[in-house]
Amino acid sequence: MTIKLRGASVRYHSTGRQVLAGVDLAVGPGDLALVSGPSGGGKSTLLRLLNGLIPHAYRAEVTGEVLVGGRPVAEQTIRELSTVVGTLLQDPSKQIVGTTVDTELAFGPENLGLTRAEIRRRIGEVVERVGIRHLLGRATAQLSGGELQMVAFAGVLVMRPRIVVVDEPLANLDLEASLRLMRELRRFVDEGGAAVVVEHRVEEILEFAPTQVLYVEGGRSSYAGDVDGFLATAPVAHVKLPFGTLVARAAELPPAPGLPRGEITPASGGTPPAKGPASARPDPRLDYRRVTLGYGERNVLEDVDLALGTHQRVAILGRNGAGKSTLLRAAVRLLEPLRGTVHVDGAPIVERSTRDLATTFGYVFQNPGQALFCATVADELAFGPRNLRWSAAEIERVSGEVLRAMLLDDEDDIMNRSPRTLSFGQQRRLTVALALAMRPRTLILDEPTAGQDLHTTTLFMRQVLAATESVYFITHDVDLALTSADRIVVVDGGRIVADMSPAELAGSADVWTRAGLRQTSLVRAIRDHLHGRNGLHGAGGIPHPFDLARFVSHQSHQEGNPPS
Amino acid sequence: MDITPRYLGSGSFLGRRDPRLLLLVPVLYLVAVANVADVRGMLLCTAVAWLYYLAAGIPWREVRANWALLLTFTLILVVVNSVVTGADTRAGTGPALFTIPVTGTEMTWTTLSYAVTTLLRYISLSMVSFPVAFNIAPSDLGTALARLRLSQRLAYGVDLTFRFLPSTAAALRETVDAQRVRGYEHSRSRNPFRKLLSLRPVVVPVTVNALIDAEDTVNAMDLRGFGAKHRTWMRELAFGRTDYLVLAGFAVLAGAMTATKILGPFGEVWTP
Numbered sequence: 001m002t003i004k005l006r007g008a009s010v011r012y013h014s015t016g017r018q019v020l021a022g023v024d025l026a027v028g029p030g031d032l033a034l035v036s037g038p039s040g041g042g043k044s045t046l047l048r049l050l051n052g053l054i055p056h057a058y059r060a061e062v063t064g065e066v067l068v069g070g071r072p073v074a075e076q077t078i079r080e081l082s083t084v085v086g087t088l089l090q091d092p093s094k095q096i097v098g099t100t101v102d103t104e105l106a107f108g109p110e111n112l113g114l115t116r117a118e119i120r121r122r123i124g125e126v127v128e129r130v131g132i133r134h135l136l137g138r139a140t141a142q143l144s145g146g147e148l149q150m151v152a153f154a155g156v157l158v159m160r161p162r163i164v165v166v167d168e169p170l171a172n173l174d175l176e177a178s179l180r181l182m183r184e185l186r187r188f189v190d191e192g193g194a195a196v197v198v199e200h201r202v203e204e205i206l207e208f209a210p211t212q213v214l215y216v217e218g219g220r221s222s223y224a225g226d227v228d229g230f231l232a233t234a235p236v237a238h239v240k241l242p243f244g245t246l247v248a249r250a251a252e253l254p255p256a257p258g259l260p261r262g263e264i265t266p267a268s269g270g271t272p273p274a275k276g277p278a279s280a281r282p283d284p285r286l287d288y289r290r291v292t293l294g295y296g297e298r299n300v301l302e303d304v305d306l307a308l309g310t311h312q313r314v315a316i317l318g319r320n321g322a323g324k325s326t327l328l329r330a331a332v333r334l335l336e337p338l339r340g341t342v343h344v345d346g347a348p349i350v351e352r353s354t355r356d357l358a359t360t361f362g363y364v365f366q367n368p369g370q371a372l373f374c375a376t377v378a379d380e381l382a383f384g385p386r387n388l389r390w391s392a393a394e395i396e397r398v399s400g401e402v403l404r405a406m407l408l409d410d411e412d413d414i415m416n417r418s419p420r421t422l423s424f425g426q427q428r429r430l431t432v433a434l435a436l437a438m439r440p441r442t443l444i445l446d447e448p449t450a451g452q453d454l455h456t457t458t459l460f461m462r463q464v465l466a467a468t469e470s471v472y473f474i475t476h477d478v479d480l481a482l483t484s485a486d487r488i489v490v491v492d493g494g495r496i497v498a499d500m501s502p503a504e505l506a507g508s509a510d511v512w513t514r515a516g517l518r519q520t521s522l523v524r525a526i527r528d529h530l531h532g533r534n535g536l537h538g539a540g541g542i543p544h545p546f547d548l549a550r551f552v553s554h555q556s557h558q559e560g561n562p563p564s
Numbered sequence: 565m566d567i568t569p570r571y572l573g574s575g576s577f578l579g580r581r582d583p584r585l586l587l588l589v590p591v592l593y594l595v596a597v598a599n600v601a602d603v604r605g606m607l608l609c610t611a612v613a614w615l616y617y618l619a620a621g622i623p624w625r626e627v628r629a630n631w632a633l634l635l636t637f638t639l640i641l642v643v644v645n646s647v648v649t650g651a652d653t654r655a656g657t658g659p660a661l662f663t664i665p666v667t668g669t670e671m672t673w674t675t676l677s678y679a680v681t682t683l684l685r686y687i688s689l690s691m692v693s694f695p696v697a698f699n700i701a702p703s704d705l706g707t708a709l710a711r712l713r714l715s716q717r718l719a720y721g722v723d724l725t726f727r728f729l730p731s732t733a734a735a736l737r738e739t740v741d742a743q744r745v746r747g748y749e750h751s752r753s754r755n756p757f758r759k760l761l762s763l764r765p766v767v768v769p770v771t772v773n774a775l776i777d778a779e780d781t782v783n784a785m786d787l788r789g790f791g792a793k794h795r796t797w798m799r800e801l802a803f804g805r806t807d808y809l810v811l812a813g814f815a816v817l818a819g820a821m822t823a824t825k826i827l828g829p830f831g832e833v834w835t836p
Contacts, residue, residue, distance in 0.1 A: 053787070
């Protein structure tokens with residue numbers, strides 16, 4: 001076995017907290033192990049244990065047996081371990097240290113003290129293998145997210161490891177870009193290597209035929225075995241399972257968690273509100289009129305005509321770099337249109353400053369750390385309202401309200417705590433609270449649930465969707481868009497290529513192909529089982545996957561066909 | 565805001581030189597001008613620096629803003645230190661040409677000669693230093709420092725600085741935007757302390773996030789074997805005959821100026 005853990009436990013010296021307890025794992029050549037589990041469950045610690053960062057870089061008490069390449073990990077230096085275990089971080093941009101692709105690929109072998117001829121030979125091999133020869137000579141700062149991930153992977157392979165551990169490969173990129181990496185990883189395993197993949201999105205990884213699954217929860221292994229056994233026992237509310245599995249386990253599915261619904265678009269397919277005389281309909285909240293957006297001389301989006309309503313839940317889907325964030329940044333004047341005009345509540349946006357717009361749009365960035373700077377949560381919450389010159393009494397009142405709305409009020413002495421001491425999930429909810437503290441009427445969220453497990457995502461979206469009269473959110477998660485939005489806008493190639501209800505989008509095969517979006521099992525299920533059944537879905541919306549699975553299961557039994 | 569390193573002098577005479585030469589020349593030149601107090605000697609050194617700068621082939625339009633800032637700052641420094649405050653104790657030698665109002669400092673030929681020498685020293689030092697910034701490929705700087713026997717960690721640290729400049733700038737922009745949507749605007753106050761304090765909502769998150777991200781980067785480097793005593797540097801550097809000649813020229817200049825200080829010719833402030 002390349003890696004063998006028996007009864008491995010880890011307690012960090014810095015916090016004194018036990019984060020892993022009695023975990024077993026054995027991975028050898030030809031194995032692809034999937035490690036899943038809720039956020040904060042111990043997956044990252046397990047990964048650090050496998051690559052030797054624990055105990056070499058993080059001070060921790062490790063008990064049990066941890067063998068890498070047949071030798072105890074504590075008896076090997078990180079440098080020795082680096083030739084056995086290669087690690088790919090969640091965010092490749094933090095892993096890449098070379099200014100050019102060539103220097104990046106040379107970095108590891110240079111550290112091993114190999115000869116220049118050997119380094120050149122290895123680089124030549126790896127760029128052919130991963131298909132990135134065309135990137136040689138390019139500056140790493142100019143690569144796309146997908147290209148960065150492939151270069152980071154090549155930078156690991158060039159060290160010739162026997163096993164590669166990958167942390168959440170699907171968290172930061174659109175699915176198509178991430179799956180290119182997974183295909184290469186599968187090839188590495190097929191050629192005699194081994195891999196451990198930590199990922200929440202189980203369904204997508206199943207396509208690459210993992211040989212075993214380890215489910216870690218609260219630091220303990222709650223499942224270790226083959227895929228079939230995992231699918232039969234995995235907690236359905238916490239793991240995003242393939243739709244077929246939900247149908248097979250329909251009898252044990254819990255009630256669908258209720259998500260607040262906004263304005264439902266017409267049953268005819270959820271066509272967005274038709275443009276017409278202003279007197280005949282309320283002004284949209286956000287109205288793009290032949291708008292071109294870009295940076296400098298580079299146009300990102302051209303001739304956008306789009307009106308988003310005052311009571312809608314709108315998901316913006318599209319590939320990395322398609323212009324999703326660019327589109328919504330124009331709503332708060334972080335970006336000015338190169339051509340055309342943007343209107344907010346019927347008035348030209350140029351009449352209002354970014355500060356004025358904060359009471360209309362609460363904009364929440366992807367990384368909570370970008371907003372937090374105060375010593376206490378109370379000061380952090382007060383920052384926005386103070387900028388609007390609100391009174392101290394008003395600020396106190398609104399701070400309490402928004403903490404309650406985001407379910408943060410139960411935390412001990414929350415107002416006096418440092419925001420940075422909250423967990424990542426709590427920080428994310430706090431950033432929504434910061435936006436809500438300025439009493440916006442619409443929330444705009446950029447990738448609100450990236451890297452979060454299903455349970456955390458469901459709870460988060462339930463709170464967010466109930467917080468304001470409308471929510472517009474950017475996401476790579478197709479299933480989240482289908483289940484949380486009542487309108488989906490797809491951006492690709494500098495244009496809006498689709499603007500329709502979730503049900504209609506699921507049925508439009510050509511949009512998925514054209515926009516490079518990957519169809520999940522839920523998308524296929526909606527198309528196969530829902531299309532033409534008007535009574536089932538709330539006009540433009542679709543039922544929760546649990547309800548749909550129960551329906552499909554029931555139909556199959558009635559027709560005498562066991563669900564597939 | 566573009567803070568990507570500008571490699572402006574590629575292909576020029578100095579752009580084709582070994583980057584170590586470009587790092588060593590300013591050191592030798594500093595030794596040379598540190599020994600010159602006579603404006604005539606300084607003019608000679610400045611002429612050499614000027615030729616060296618021309619060999620760098622740095623386009624004027626690309627650096628005129630840098631020169632404007634540098635000249636303004638240097639001029640203020642020299643005027644305040646040499647003229648206004650009369651820092652030079654040789655002010656008493658020779659007849660007074662005029663008296664500075666308010667401070668009452670008497671100006672003599674000696675004082676002016678000293679001020680011009682100081683100004684030329686700073687400007688010519690900048691001339692030989694500009695090629696370090698604009699004629700060394702960013703990816704060569706770390707290798708050059710390592711080959712000058714600096715610590716490998718320090719040398720690679722320099723490389724990493726260039727690697728992360730663009731992403732730090734992007735993080736800064738993103739943080740400013742994240743605060744602007746909360747009503748943040750940079751203070752228009754003239755009070756420098758208030759201005760500085762108003763940067764807190766931007767500086768704190770950028771710094772904290774950079775530290776957090778640095779942990780990941782350090783881990784990633786460790787996991788690829790960084791930090792071993794012996795490391796191969798892929799980039800091969802070789803001193804050619806021309807490099808040796810240029811280096812020898814500046815070594816001679818440094819030696820000659822040191823000798824003149826000891827022997828007399830350029831060791832004192834020259835008074836016409």
